[in-house]
Amino acid sequence: MVEKLAFVTVLLALVFGFEGTANAESTFIMVTHSPASDTYWVSVIKGLEQAGNDLGVKVQYRGIENNLNDPNQERRNLEAAIAAKPDGIIVSDPTPTSLNGTIQKASDAGIPVIIVNQGGDQVSNVGALAFVGDDPGKQGALAAAQFNALGSKHALIITAPVGALSFLDARTNEFKKAFTGTSSLAEIPLTDFNNTNRIKTIAEAQLQKDASIDAVFSIGGCCIAAMTQVRADLGDRGKGMHWGTIDVTAVATKSLKAHELDFALDAQQYAQGYYPVVMLALYIRQAIRPAETVLNTGPIVITPKNVDRFEASNR
Incomplete structure (x- = not known):
């Protein structure tokens, strides 16, 4: 209304x-x-x-x-x-x-x-x-609903450390509440939010440690470019996973058109x-x-x- x-x-x-x-x-x-x-x-x-x-x-x-x-x-x-x-x-x-x-x-x-x-x-x-x-909480919950519909069981959330920013905490927490599977975190220091290589390294380290992760969720526009590079680095495993993000950047739009990204949440x-x-x-x-x-x-x-x-x- x-x-x-x-x-x-x-x-x-x-x-x-x-x-x-x-x-x-x-x-x-x-x-x-x-x-x-x-x-x-x-x-x-x-x-x-x-x-x-x-x-x-x-x-x-x-x-x-x-x-x-x-x-x-x-x-x-x-x-x-x-x-x-x-x-x-x-x-x-x-x-x-x-x-x-x-x-x-x-x-x-x-x-x-x-x-x-x-x-x-x-x-x-x-x-x-x-x-x-x-509403950052609604963003997180809506993203979780997308992964639930896709059948994902274990999602890696690319986000900031807990307590760094309240709105990122809300996105992360509400995602975890609404997601029916298991969640893990790839925590990116705020000082590295503009460093695509650093974000990629941290995310890939988490994926290498746990082969059960079948979905990756970026908490915002900062991390989309790194996430798409991670998908490419994973080869066949990446193609078999689900990928989603908050925010629609030029990279996200390109990835959506190429069917490399399952969804992006547009503010x-x-x-x-x-x-x-x-x-x-x-x-x-x-x-x-x-x-x-x-x-x-x-x-x-x-x-x-x-x-x-x-x-x-x-x-």
Whole structure:
């Protein structure tokens, strides 16, 4: 129901336009935990920029140098964004202990805030208007359901060490709860999340130790390229296993088309860039506050059967 209301809001905004205090000089800044070059966030930025064009506002994206490696860098970027006194801030919140205090400063300064991508349970804690993104627990459970349907009995989860990031813990834990078989972990230090060779080495070591593993699950876009290389290295064994991931990157799309990947969970992250701009514009121009504090944009299951339609969307 929430998704339908949001869609109607977008259509009304585009057809009838907005009138109010915001104009072409209004500026919304998005601050996140990933660089603009990250394949996941490229789609978010497309949505952000298109919404800015459609609604007649200025938008900016400010990411960090390496995905998830330095929450302090995101905090510093957020502080700089607050100092710029924009009309609205869109911010990811993957590490609430290090970011919530600064997000609250934005709210206290009278800057409306939308949390994006991660931090859906933090809206009330930081005075934000709403959250737009995914529920990491649902992502994990939905991935487990795919492997259950494929008949997998022992899954290797490529993830971070327990306690490193709360949203990755949620993905991992809910997967383990929902999966009817046995689960093992290939734990990747956060400092190696951008190191494909290191991820591949750690995953292959776990697979070599246990021949009963018949499925591999990547916890996110960071690990997809390494996972596909692992599949190739395993030869016939890899071809006989099942493979799935959270996030749809260019590598994942290619692997789905080649039937080398059984599924990928799409967060529909274009909407994570678009919807927050709509929410902020409505709030500023017409004092319309989101009635629901959480708008989930995914997950949606992409398989070899529907990947062509996904690819054709060019988002």
